[in-house]
Amino acid sequence: MKYCFIFFLTLSFLGSGCLPDAAKVNEYEETAPEVNRDFIHEKFILTREDFAEHLTGLSMAVAEDPAGFLDIAVRMLEMQPEYLLLVDKNHALDPKFQPEDSVDLAFYPELTRGRDGLFLSRKAAEALVKLSKAAAADEVILVISSAYRSYEYQQGLFSMFADRDGEEAASRYSARAGMSQHQLGTTVDFGDITNAFSESSAGIWMAENAGDFGWSLSYPQNLEAETGYTWESWHWRWIGTDAVKMQDEYFDGIQSRMLVFWNGNAPLLREALIP
């Protein structure tokens, strides 16, 4: 638009006969695309002031580069919201929540299953196939030990651990029903479900490569105060490559930090999105 205006001005200096008259140029000037000038990003009706004022829990990295943040956010808003849902000790899922399109992992010959009866939502299953194929190309076998867990299953699991170790101790390593990422159908436990996994070839490979396939470690080392759980090197959630990028570039590579921010601000971002 700006170029058209300059073009018109240039023509007027040349004295061309097919010019808009002065009144029209002025009119155009008045209705020039001022509207977009102050927005941080072409896809959002958001000025820097809106951004700083209305987004909650703004991290330094996001505050310093809102345009870069919004570049990734626009793609995350296209995902089904449940893929980026915050599920932790303060944010429980409905007991009835089930992944919409769950599939039996037995249908994918590329996967190595530790047992039968493993299900995931289709998107996560497909991402797991890509991950497993890439690992296999590097001669690494990823053994899937646990995947989707229903509310009832998690309830039984937690009470078994609580009976064994006491409720408080159990809650440091096991989620109460409704508070497990496994109920989402996008989360997988690998190997023997101990931190020996981190030193196995599969664990080392995952730490180096999983992010490229949209998989994120939910409970890293020394972050119990923030995530609510002790280190679980075997527990990975699929959030997609865009969210992993967001996590790495703006939230110090910490999934829970990114999801807390995302869940607090995604509704506002969705509202500000230009259709």
Ligand SMILES: [Zn+2]
């Ligand atoms: Zn797990």
